[in-house]
Structures are given as C-alpha cells and as structure tokens.
Amino acid sequence: xxxxxxxAERKWYYLGLRHxxxxxxxxxxxxxxxxxxxxxxxxxCLLSAVIAARGYPVPxxxxxxxxxPSGASVQAYPAPEGMIRDFNAHKARLAxxxxxxxxxxxxxxxxxxxxxFLTYRDRLDSLYYEAxxxxxxxxxxxxxFGEALLPALTRFAREVRTEVP
Amino acid sequence: MRFCMGRGCMTGYVEMANTALPHQxxxxxxxxxxxPLRVDREGFALLRDRLxxxxxxxxxxxxxxxxxxxxxxxxxxxxxxxxxxxIELVVADGDWARYGIDLRNLPFDEVVLLIVVRGSxxxxxxxxxxxxxxxTKLDDKDVLLxxxxxxxxxxxxxxxxxxxxxxxxxLGIPLLARAG
Numbered sequence: 474x475x476x477x478x479x480x481a482e483r484k485w486y487y488l489g490l491r492h493x494x495x496x497x498x499x500x501x502x503x504x505x506x507x508x509x510x511x512x513x514x515x516x517x518c519l520l521s522a523v524i525a526a527r528g529y530p531v532p533x534x535x536x537x538x539x540x541x542p543s544g545a546s547v548q549a550y551p552a553p554e555g556m557i558r559d560f561n562a563h564k565a566r567l568a569x570x571x572x573x574x575x576x577x578x579x580x581x582x583x584x585x586x587x588x589x590f591l592t593y594r595d596r597l598d599s600l601y602y603e604a605x606x607x608x609x610x611x612x613x614x615x616x617x618f619g620e621a622l623l624p625a626l627t628r629f630a631r632e633v634r635t636e637v638p
Numbered sequence: 639m640r641f642c643m644g645r646g647c648m649t650g651y652v653e654m655a656n657t658a659l660p661h662q663x664x665x666x667x668x669x670x671x672x673x674p675l676r677v678d679r680e681g682f683a684l685l686r687d688r689l690x691x692x693x694x695x696x697x698x699x700x701x702x703x704x705x706x707x708x709x710x711x712x713x714x715x716x717x718x719x720x721x722x723x724x725i726e727l728v729v730a731d732g733d734w735a736r737y738g739i740d741l742r743n744l745p746f747d748e749v750v751l752l753i754v755v756r757g758s759x760x761x762x763x764x765x766x767x768x769x770x771x772x773x774t775k776l777d778d779k780d781v782l783l784x785x786x787x788x789x790x791x792x793x794x795x796x797x798x799x800x801x802x803x804x805x806x807x808x809l810g811i812p813l814l815a816r817a818g
Binding site for chain 1: 731732743745746747748750759760761762763765766768769770773774782783784785786787792795796797799800803805808809
C-alpha cells in the first residue's frame with residue numbers, strides 16, 4: 474500500500490534538518506564554506522516549513538499573474554497583507570514568513586537576527602569564487618564561524634518545530 | 639562577477655592567505671589614533687545619482703530615497719555609538735550601489751552594507767551583536783537592511799586586487815568612513 478504524501482511543512486522541515494546535518498558533516502571535515510552553504514539552505518527550508526504550515530505555497534511555487542493599474546502584468550504571490558511581487562524567491566520567502574510567523578514565538582527572535590546577516594550573498598560567496606576581489610569561499614568563512622552558526626540554526630530548528638505538527 | 643572555483647585559482651588564495659596580519663600592539667596603537675567616523679558626503683551623492691538614474695520612471699523616488707537615507711543614518715548612528723571603535727568603513731555593497739535599483743522593488747531587492755572591521759577577525763558573535771543592536775529594530779517593513787562583515791586586511795587585499803584589475807566600481811560606495 475503506497476504511503477500518503479508527506480505534508481508540505483514536514484517535507485520542508487525535514488529537508489531543513491537534512492541540510493543542517495550535511496552542514497555538520499562538512500564542518501567536521503573542515504569545509505566551512507560548504508557548511509555555510511548548507512546552513513543557508515537549512516535556514517531557507519525552515520522558513521518554508523512555517524510558510525507551508527500556515528497553508529501557503531512556498532515561493533517560487535504559488536505565484537499568480539497580477540494585473541497592475543498601468544496595464545502591465547507581473548508575477549506575485551498571495552500573502553496575508555496583499556500580493557508579494559516575484560522579484561526574488563529568497564526575499565519573497567522572507568517577506569511571506571514575516572507576515573505569517575508568530576512574533577511572540579521564540580523562533581522569531583532568531584529569525585529577526587539571522588535574516589539581517591545570513592543573506593543571498595552568503596549563498597553565492599559560500600559557493601563561488603569572487604573574481605573582482607579574488608576571494609575564494611574558503612577565504613570568506615572560517616571554521617569558527619560555521620561552528621557558531623550551526624548551533625544557532627539548530628536552536629532555530631527546534632523552535633520552529635512547534636509550528637510543524 | 640563570480641566563477642565556480644577552479645584549481646587554477648589556488649595561487650591567488652595562497653598569496654592572499656600569506657598577507658600578514660597586523661601585530662597586536664600596532665593594531666591597538668592604530669585604534670587609539672583613529673580619526674572619527676564621518677558620513678561620506680561624496681559617497682551619498684554618488685549613491686543618490688545611481689539610484690536616481692535607476693528610478694527615472696518612479697514618481698515616488700524622492701520620498702523613497704529620503705526614507706532610505708533616514709534608515710541608513712539611523713543604522714549608522716547605532717553603529718557609531720555601539721561599535722564605533724571597531725569600525726573602519728561602511729560601504730554600500732552589491733547591485734543597489736553598483737547599478738542602482740528601482741526603489742519600488744523594495745523590500746525584494748537587496749540593500750546590503752559591508753562593514754569593514756578593524757580587528758583581524760569577524761567572529762559569529764560580532765555578527766549577532768551587530769544584528770541585535772543595530773539592524774533588528776529598524777522597524778521598516780519596506781526596507782530590509784542587511785549587512786556583511788570584512789576585516790580590514792580582507793578589505794585592503796580585495797580592494798587592491800579590484801583596482802589592479804580595473805574593477806574598482808565593484809567595491810561599492812563608501813558611506814561611513816574615518817575622516818582624515
């Protein structure tokens with residue numbers, strides 16, 4: 474008998490945990506840059522788990538076409554406080570999470586800090602060579618940074634768990 | 639400009655890693671003698687010009703720009719009062735500074751500040767503290783101000799390389815710098 478499809482929030486939550494485990498393994502092997510790359514994705518997946526738990530599709534899923542007063546049509550995501558324009562899926566997730574999250578829950582404080590410095594730029598810098606300034610991913614992230622980031626994200630994951638039945 | 643890392647890049651890495659870190663006592667001396675942090679008026683003028691060019695079709699530009707600048711100055715005041723001794727330079731970093739962005743796209747376009755710190759390290763705890771004391775309570779739903787850190791050594795090495803390659807504009811626009 475085939476198993477029922479996993480609920481979307483669980484899928485995102487466990488994908489987030491999987492990224493954090495990969496991050497941990499890479500850190501143990503000395504690859505701080507790879508660890509930060511997976512930590513970044515773990516953070517995104519945990520945000521997505523909360524979005525899905527509140528019944529919203531996770532960007533880039535769920536966009537619809539919105540007709541502007543100017544007559545132009547754009548892609549946008551439905552959100553509690555109006556449509557979110559589809560300029561950037563990462564930022565759309567942050568904006569949607571921000572509207573759906575419970576600011577009194579413990580996870581909000583961690584989110585509020587992490588979103589200011591765990592940026593899309595980190596996703597790029599942890600993966601690619603920055604040719605303009607001759608900076609390799611391993612120049613950018615130290616093991617000490619990864620060793621401190623991961624517990625913060627693991628704590629965030631524990632706190633987000635309350636949203637994922 | 640970014641490329642996937644290739645083996646040929648390793649020479650550059652070794653050269654960069656060999657850049658000597660400043661001796662602790664000279665670093666302390668340098669901090670004692672540091673001129674004060676000042677808003678870089680030329681930097682702000684350049685940023686305004688780039689943003690204005692990218693907002694030619696945006697009738698709300700003046701209002702939105704004024705609001706953005708007010709937010710930046712709030713962040714700078716907090717940076718100065720909480721971390722003034724640690725900071726060497728703050729740069730508008732990324733596409734918003736290099737090419738300008740349509741301010742109607744906020745908060746979805748990136749508005750990132752690169753904070754160059756005077757020490758030889760940028761520990762996670764410093765990211766967290768700066769987020770906590772400067773960036774988390776800006777209370778502006780329309781702009782998400784984000785930041786990154788670089789040490790002075792990293793900044794100097796990256797700047798020298800960018801200038802040598804003729805891509806100085808990729809370094810961003812200084813907005814808060816030490817006068818003198």
